[in-house]
Amino acid sequence: MSYAFMGKILRVDLPQGKITVEPTRDDWAQQFLGGAGLATKYLYEEVPQGADPLGPANKLIFMTGPLTGTSSPSASRYSVVARSPLTGIWGHANSGGTFGPALKRSGFDGIIFEGISPKPVFLKIIDGQAELCDATPVWGKTVSETEDWIQGTSPTRLTVAAIGPAGENLVRYAAIINNRHRAAGRCGLGAVMGAKRVKAIACAGQAPIRLADEKLFQETAKKQIDYLNESLLKVAFESFGTNIVSDMVDVHGGYPVRNWQAGTFEQIDQVNAQALSDKVLVSQVRCFACPIACGRGTEIREGKWAGHHGEGPEYETANMFGACCGVADLQAITMANYRCNDYGLDTISAGSSIAFAMECYEKGILTREQTGGLELRFGDADLVVDLVDKIAARQGVGDLLAEGTRIMSQRLGGGSERFAMHVKGLELPAYDPRAAKITGLGFVTANRGGDHITAYVQLPTFVDMPMLVVENSAIRDPFVANPEEAKVVVDMENALTVFDAVGGCKFMGIMLSADDYVGLIASATGWPFGLQDFRTSGERIYNLQRACCVREGINRSQDLLPARLMEEPLPAGPAAGMVIERDTLEAMKSAYYGFRGWDQETGTPTPKKLHELGLDDLIADMW
Ligand code: SF4
Numbered sequence: 281m282s283y284a285f286m287g288k289i290l291r292v293d294l295p296q297g298k299i300t301v302e303p304t305r306d307d308w309a310q311q312f313l314g315g316a317g318l319a320t321k322y323l324y325e326e327v328p329q330g331a332d333p334l335g336p337a338n339k340l341i342f343m344t345g346p347l348t349g350t351s352s353p354s355a356s357r358y359s360v361v362a363r364s365p366l367t368g369i370w371g372h373a374n375s376g377g378t379f380g381p382a383l384k385r386s387g388f389d390g391i392i393f394e395g396i397s398p399k400p401v402f403l404k405i406i407d408g409q410a411e412l413c414d415a416t417p418v419w420g421k422t423v424s425e426t427e428d429w430i431q432g433t434s435p436t437r438l439t440v441a442a443i444g445p446a447g448e449n450l451v452r453y454a455a456i457i458n459n460r461h462r463a464a465g466r467c468g469l470g471a472v473m474g475a476k477r478v479k480a481i482a483c484a485g486q487a488p489i490r491l492a493d494e495k496l497f498q499e500t501a502k503k504q505i506d507y508l509n510e511s512l513l514k515v516a517f518e519s520f521g522t523n524i525v526s527d528m529v530d531v532h533g534g535y536p537v538r539n540w541q542a543g544t545f546e547q548i549d550q551v552n553a554q555a556l557s558d559k560v561l562v563s564q565v566r567c568f569a570c571p572i573a574c575g576r577g578t579e580i581r582e583g584k585w586a587g588h589h590g591e592g593p594e595y596e597t598a599n600m601f602g603a604c605c606g607v608a609d610l611q612a613i614t615m616a617n618y619r620c621n622d623y624g625l626d627t628i629s630a631g632s633s634i635a636f637a638m639e640c641y642e643k644g645i646l647t648r649e650q651t652g653g654l655e656l657r658f659g660d661a662d663l664v665v666d667l668v669d670k671i672a673a674r675q676g677v678g679d680l681l682a683e684g685t686r687i688m689s690q691r692l693g694g695g696s697e698r699f700a701m702h703v704k705g706l707e708l709p710a711y712d713p714r715a716a717k718i719t720g721l722g723f724v725t726a727n728r729g730g731d732h733i734t735a736y737v738q739l740p741t742f743v744d745m746p747m748l749v750v751e752n753s754a755i756r757d758p759f760v761a762n763p764e765e766a767k768v769v770v771d772m773e774n775a776l777t778v779f780d781a782v783g784g785c786k787f788m789g790i791m792l793s794a795d796d797y798v799g800l801i802a803s804a805t806g807w808p809f810g811l812q813d814f815r816t817s818g819e820r821i822y823n824l825q826r827a828c829c830v831r832e833g834i835n836r837s838q839d840l841l842p843a844r845l846m847e848e849p850l851p852a853g854p855a856a857g858m859v860i861e862r863d864t865l866e867a868m869k870s871a872y873y874g875f876r877g878w879d880q881e882t883g884t885p886t887p888k889k890l891h892e893l894g895l896d897d898l899i900a901d902m903w
């Protein structure tokens with residue numbers, strides 16, 4: 281097995297309660313690197329097309345990368361991959377904290393859960409020994425209660441990733457939470473875990489991670505950490521967290537307000553980074569081996585939730601429970617975040633589902649009878665927190681909201697599909713493409729659905745910052761759609777895909793070049809890994825992910841934005857009067873498919889492209 285891998289994965293047969301250890305496929309690791317790349321290869325090979333995401337044929341795959349757990353800057357990440365119950369296509373979630381390193385040091389690169397357990401279980405892994413344990417006493421309990429109870433079952437300090445009631449209740453956007461506050465949030469993989477009756481994974485261990493050239497690796501990592509420590513960007517993220525971008529997005533006119541009915545928020549100063557620092561910040565929180573510390577340790581100091589503490593909100597959460605719901609009460613936003621972490625809910629999809637329900641109520645599409653007497657009004661901060669409770673428990677109107685905006689709009693009808701703010705079922709993050717056209721392309725081409733960190737193209741647009749990991753990320757004028765700039769989306773998707781595969785945080789891509797990363801990967805694994813390998817690996821993985829989606833029926837026609845963004849002009853702000861017209865989006869897509877070597881009519885990777893990437897075995901499936 282290549283260096284930097286543990287060389288073993290756990291396969292857990294849940295119906296039989298049987299655990300087997302098998303070698304990590306080294307040939308696949310060399311092609312798909314690890315993390316989300318390697319997990320996707322296992323998914324593609326082992327999960328049949330059309331498998332029910334919540335049924336026994338779906339598999340839930342946890343995978344670390346070759347850099348996870350090393351001293352490389354921010355090597356904290358692990359990925360989870362399965363068919364998503366929210367989107368029905370390739371589902372991926374990724375998280376930092378310390379769980380990824382703990383899993384790897386327990387002796388394994390990853391875990392594949394198969395089938396459905398007859399009773400609630402948790403998987404305990406200590407120093408290479410894995411056992412399935414009864415989780416009945418904590419079924420129905422929150423993430424923090426579960427972690428406390430699991431810690432009590434062992435004299436060894438364990439690192440835990442768990443689901444809360446939302447995952448058990450099969451909320452379609454349930455998250456997996458590690459270290460109590462860190463979410464593998466998107467795509468509803470917590471519901472897949474709940475369907476399998478796996479409450480948690482708890483691990484510990486001291487297995488060494490063998491590196492090909494330890495000295496060179498440590499020197500390279502140290503040089504990069506020293507460089508990052510002197511970066512102004514690090515200081516900015518450490519001081520203000522990700523919410524530092526709220527003012528920038530608002531000033532560009534793309535800050536979603538009242539379910540994307542507007543792009544500037546009149547109360548931005550009550551929910552921006554400064555407000556967060558003034559009102560709730562207690563400490564900066566960092567993931568394993570990270571010099572940045574963008575996490576927020578917070579405490580609610582006043583009002584009805586005074587005394588509660590935890591982590592967050594970060595930018596997306598602050599917008600989705602805040603301006604997107606018309607709320608400017610930072611205490612309520614923070615409380616909604618805490619509850620999502622404890623129930624195991626994705627904050628973006630939860631906030632977006634609430635905002636969508638509020639607009640449906642405003643328009644009379646969702647009636648008081650359907651809400652059980654609740655008035656779903658924009659701006660009602662207490663209601664937002666209350667609805668998070670109801671979603672996790674699938675109680676009352678929460679049962680409808682737990683389905684996510686796509687299914688909600690299908691059930692409610694009345695033209696609500698126009699303002700159900702998702703792409704392929706995944707609720708959109710808080711950047712309005714009417715104010716930065718290229719971000720719309722990034723939303724529709726992201727393999728897991730409407731997502732911001734697949735292409736991260738909001739960085740050179742809303743934040744006016746280049747992404748160093750690609751050669752050129754410049755966007756001339758965010759208000760103007762330039763099909764040639766589709767190349768930036770392709771390059772950023774490919775480069776950032778590598779981070780999810782090797783186990784690094786994508787924020788490093790802002791500050792470190794691909795050359796920097798190549799040095800780390802080569803000295804860790806021993807592979808002859810150059811700049812071209814970096815680019816090609818990202819592209820190969822991206823095409824494999826697209827193949828997973830194509831296999832589930834995705835084609836060009838579904839690479840589409842909600843009608844609101846294409847037809848309803850923003851009412852005010854710098855982008856007032858703007859939409860991203862359908863023809864404009866189609867022109868950018870055509871350019872994008874051209875740069876990707878995908879078929880123009882279907883958006884499927886062509887046989888020529890698949891062959892070029894060494895993915896010949898997919899050709900017969902796709903064509
Ligand atoms: S930059 Fe933030 S999210 Fe990324 S590893 Fe560091 S603390 Fe974690």
